Amino acid sequence: MDLTILSWGANGWGDEFFYGTLMTISVAICSFGFGIVLAVGATTMKLSSYKSLQALANGYTTIVRGIPELLVIYLVFYGGNTLLMSVAKGVFNYSDYIELPVFLMGVVCIGLSSGAYSTEVIRGAVLAVPTGTIEAAKAVGMNTATRFRRILFPQVVRYALPGLGNVWQLTLKETSLISVIGLAEIVRIAQIGAGSEKQPFTFFLTGLILFLILASLSDKGYLSIEKWANRGVRSS
Amino acid sequence: MDIDIIKESIPAIAQALPVTLALVSISLFFGFFLAVIVALGRLSQHSLLNKPAYLFVYIFRSTPLLIQMFLIYYGSGQFRDELDAVGLWYFFKEPWFCAILSLTLNTGAYTSEIIRGGILSVSVGLLEAGKACGMNALQLFKRITFPLAMRQALPGYGNEVILMVKSTSLASTITIMDMTGVYKEIASEYFSPFEPIIIAGSFYLLLNYIITILIGKAEKKYALVTR
Numbered sequence: 185m186d187l188t189i190l191s192w193g194a195n196g197w198g199d200e201f202f203y204g205t206l207m208t209i210s211v212a213i214c215s216f217g218f219g220i221v222l223a224v225g226a227t228t229m230k231l232s233s234y235k236s237l238q239a240l241a242n243g244y245t246t247i248v249r250g251i252p253e254l255l256v257i258y259l260v261f262y263g264g265n266t267l268l269m270s271v272a273k274g275v276f277n278y279s280d281y282i283e284l285p286v287f288l289m290g291v292v293c294i295g296l297s298s299g300a301y302s303t304e305v306i307r308g309a310v311l312a313v314p315t316g317t318i319e320a321a322k323a324v325g326m327n328t329a330t331r332f333r334r335i336l337f338p339q340v341v342r343y344a345l346p347g348l349g350n351v352w353q354l355t356l357k358e359t360s361l362i363s364v365i366g367l368a369e370i371v372r373i374a375q376i377g378a379g380s381e382k383q384p385f386t387f388f389l390t391g392l393i394l395f396l397i398l399a400s401l402s403d404k405g406y407l408s409i410e411k412w413a414n415r416g417v418r419s420s
Numbered sequence: 421m422d423i424d425i426i427k428e429s430i431p432a433i434a435q436a437l438p439v440t441l442a443l444v445s446i447s448l449f450f451g452f453f454l455a456v457i458v459a460l461g462r463l464s465q466h467s468l469l470n471k472p473a474y475l476f477v478y479i480f481r482s483t484p485l486l487i488q489m490f491l492i493y494y495g496s497g498q499f500r501d502e503l504d505a506v507g508l509w510y511f512f513k514e515p516w517f518c519a520i521l522s523l524t525l526n527t528g529a530y531t532s533e534i535i536r537g538g539i540l541s542v543s544v545g546l547l548e549a550g551k552a553c554g555m556n557a558l559q560l561f562k563r564i565t566f567p568l569a570m571r572q573a574l575p576g577y578g579n580e581v582i583l584m585v586k587s588t589s590l591a592s593t594i595t596i597m598d599m600t601g602v603y604k605e606i607a608s609e610y611f612s613p614f615e616p617i618i619i620a621g622s623f624y625l626l627l628n629y630i631i632t633i634l635i636g637k638a639e640k641k642y643a644l645v646t647r
Contacts, residue, residue, distance in 0.1 A: 246625075247621070247625065249582075250582070250586075250624060250625045250628045250629075251586070251620075251621045251624040251625060252585075252586040252587075252588075252589030252590075252600055252624060253586070253589075254589040254590060254592065254593075254600050255589060255600055255603060255617060255620060255621065255624070258600070258603065258604050258607060258613065258617075259607075259613050259614070259617045261613075262607045262608065262611070262613035263607075263612075263613035263614055263617075266611075266612075266613075353482070357482075357483070357484040357485075358484070359484075360484035360486045360487055361484075361486060361590075363486070364593060370487075371484070371486055371487050371490070374487070374490070375490070378490075378494060378495075382498075383498055384490075384491075384494040384495045384497055384498050385491065385494075385495035385496070385497075385498035385499065386498065388487055388490045388491040388494065388495045389491060389495065391487050392479075392483050392487050392488070392491060395482065395483040395484060395487065396478075396479065396482055396483055399482030399483070400482070
């Protein structure tokens with residue numbers, strides 16, 4: 185194994201891997217954030233009293249959690265542009281060629297999947313909030329917004345954190361699938377490097393190690409966030 | 421919507437269903453044995469056993485399956501001569517072997533944590549009672565620890581099986597024509613991804629629905645008899 189090909193600069197792949205890692209992190213953060221937004225919406229729908237909204241949210245989580253992410257990625261990759269162009273033509277009468285950026289397509293796909301898992305976590309967390317605390321807040325005269333901000337939100341965050349930590353790890357790993365549509369993240373860089381340097385093992389092992397580093401850094405970060413969220417909680 | 425494409429996709433994707441099923445069942449079968457061994461290794465007192473088991477689980481659970489699969493399938497090519505010398509190249513050049521190997525290792529790592537949780541949930545009192553009846557270590561494991569651990573692990577294992585069905589789609593990236601591989605072929609051939617995804621998606625959903633029902637039945641069957 186010749187490791188000089190992993191050096192920085194024009195002859196090495198160190199800098200490519202570095203930017204690939206940054207790309208993986210950005211896709212993961214954007215998808216996770218998009219997923220949380222979707223999850224808050226879907227949770228609200230699931231916990232609402234309208235049957236149709238519940239059914240819509242249940243359909244979303246069931247379908248997305250039941251079919252492979254790769255299938256969704258291929259769908260968005262092959263169909264995203266067509267769909268966007270037909271909408272543009274139908275609604276705005278705009279008929280030039282439009283191409284979605286790969287980054288955006290990736291974030292949409294991974295975010296959809298991440299959101300479905302986050303929905304279940306957040307829903308569980310909302311249901312775990314003791315009703316007594318809400319009733320107490322009502323009794324002291326808080327309005328809905330204040331109640332949400334002071335009582336519901338801090339507790340939901342605390343209950344949801346362990347689950348969301350798992351979803352983050354899942355999302356981080358799922359970003360690797362974007363490599364099939366050509367976004368230059370860790371796996372894609374490893375593929376390109378493996379092809380041009382004829383050392384596939386070295387390159388894929390490097391990618392694997394980068395993911396290991398990201399996972400253990402996330403573990404550390406996650407522990408400190410959890411500590412922060414539980415700062416006011418009595419512990420034995 | 422083009423009905424012709426739908427008509428064409430149904431038999432094509434249905435033909436790939438056995439491929440997906442084979443990938444799932446073979447890797448779950450071997451993965452389960454691996455998982456039991458790894459779980460026992462992690463619970464062992466010897467650091468010579470529990471450290472490697474921990475490392476195995478840590479690596480396979482914190483990295484994407486896709487890169488594990490690429491490392492095994494494409495990476496093995498870098499050691500072609502060495503593998504050829506020991507007669508293993510015959511296996512590593514086969515995408516099927518590499519797909520099943522990586523899926524097995526991956527599910528083995530995840531399942532071992534589920535089984536470990538199950539084993540840890542078996543109460544000490546039961547084991548003491550078993551010992552008091554004069555059972556040896558093997559009998560204790562076979563009659564008390566294992567069945568109780570399995571019952572505890574069943575819901576978690578059900579989730580793992582569904583994740584495995586989804587994971588097999590990655591085998592399509594190393595040239596195996598499973599349902600996802602066939603979907604991709606149809607979608608790019610007709611430039612229309614919407615019709616075949618209804619078919620492929622339904623097959624996956626149906627498969628996972630059947631698994632959910634089977635696991636639910638098994639859970640009921642092995643549930644604690646409450647009087």
